[in-house]
Amino acid sequence: MEHGKSYYTKLTILRNRLLGIEQYIIDPEREYINICENLDGTLIKIGPTSSTFINVLDIRKESIEDAEKGYLTTKLR
16 A cells, blocks of 8 residues: 555545646656556656657647736737
8 A cells, every 4th residue: 555645646646637637747757657547648758769848838828817917928919
């Protein structure tokens, strides 16, 4: 039986999934592969030999609320 941080994190992942919350998990130790597969998640392998990458500066229009104002908002509209 698992205890501690890993158990709590996996429980939180399951709860968020039930609530429909989109989540991203960075898993350098490959501890969450099973939960990803069981929840029909997408596993993205990133590394020096991988052709896959994530642009953390990619800001999508749908992630900005209507009333939000600021420099980045003006650049996206």
